[in-house]
Amino acid sequence: MNLTTLLLFAAVALVAIATPGPTVLLALANGSRFGVRRSLPGMLGAVLSDLVLVGAVALGLGALLAASEFWFSVLKWVGAAYLAWLGIRMLRSQGGFEVPAAGTGASHDTTARSIFMKSFLVAVTNPKGYLFCSALLPQFIDPAAAQAPQYVTIAIVFASLDFVVMFAYAVTGARAVRLLKASATKWLDRGCGGALLALAGSLAFYRRANA
Numbered sequence: 001m002n003l004t005t006l007l008l009f010a011a012v013a014l015v016a017i018a019t020p021g022p023t024v025l026l027a028l029a030n031g032s033r034f035g036v037r038r039s040l041p042g043m044l045g046a047v048l049s050d051l052v053l054v055g056a057v058a059l060g061l062g063a064l065l066a067a068s069e070f071w072f073s074v075l076k077w078v079g080a081a082y083l084a085w086l087g088i089r090m091l092r093s094q095g096g097f098e099v100p101a102a103g104t105g106a107s108h109d110t111t112a113r114s115i116f117m118k119s120f121l122v123a124v125t126n127p128k129g130y131l132f133c134s135a136l137l138p139q140f141i142d143p144a145a146a147q148a149p150q151y152v153t154i155a156i157v158f159a160s161l162d163f164v165v166m167f168a169y170a171v172t173g174a175r176a177v178r179l180l181k182a183s184a185t186k187w188l189d190r191g192c193g194g195a196l197l198a199l200a201g202s203l204a205f206y207r208r209a210n211a
Contacts, residue, residue, distance in 0.1 A: 001142055001150045006157065009140040013158050016132070017165045022122045023049075025195055026086075027166040030115060031173030039174075041116035043166040047159045049123035054155040057133045058147070075127045080204040082125055086118065087197035119166075 018024070023046045030039035123129060141150050 001140065001145070001153060005140055005142075006153065009154060010157050010161065012136065014161050014165070016136075017158075017162050020195075022126065023119055023162075024165065024169045026119050026122060027169040028173040031170030032177040033173075034110065034115070036167070036170045036174050038110075038112070039115065039166075039170040041112040042119040043163050043170065045116040045119035045121075046123055046166050047163050049120050050159040050162050051155050052124055053129050053133055054137065054151060054158060056130060057137050058151040061130060061134075072127055075125060075130075077204070078125050080200045082121055084197055084200040086122065087193045087195075087200060089193070091193035091197070 026042055027039060027046070030042045137151070137154060140154065141147055
């Protein structure tokens with residue numbers, strides 16, 4: 001893989017990552033509710049999901065999902081159900097900042113582990129990501145060269161871009177709320193929750209291209 005190919009991949013990946021989707025909506029909501037620093041575990045969850053995604057494509061999981069209606073449907077419905085669950089919880093949000101005071105314990109929904117797992121599970125259970133990457137990534141792989149180092153390079157670039165985009169969305173959420181009121185998190189949460197429900201519905205009706 002030469003530098004020109006890598007830069008082209010980075011440009012395409014950046015457009016795909018920056019397009020509003022479940023993980024960027026979570027980053028936006030997390031930034032508004034918890035601040036940028038406490039949103040970092042969610043960004044790391046998205047990064048880990050990128051590594052899993054690229055690894056799965058390299059091992060042929062994307063091709064399996066494209067060929068198997070059963071496994072595609074399993075992953076699709078798991079992803080749709082999880083998105084819907086998150087969307088409903090955000091719609092029921094009462095708003096307000098949830099950063100715990102020093103010396104107090106964090107609630108179950110605001111621990112670093114919980115924030116990390118939400119972002120990770122949203123991304124890793126979305127079959128669109130596997131199908132998209134299984135169609136996109138091989139176009140940037142040189143079949144005449146060793147493939148493992150190329151997939152590692154792609155994974156690093158993809159994950160790095162994802163982190164930068166998630167960070168930007170979290171900063172946007174944090175600054176937007178500071179310019180308004182703390183109670184604005186309620187409406188931002190509900191807006192993101194409604195968007196997640198809409199994405200869950202679109203995922204439920206999503207079909208493979210050859211289905």
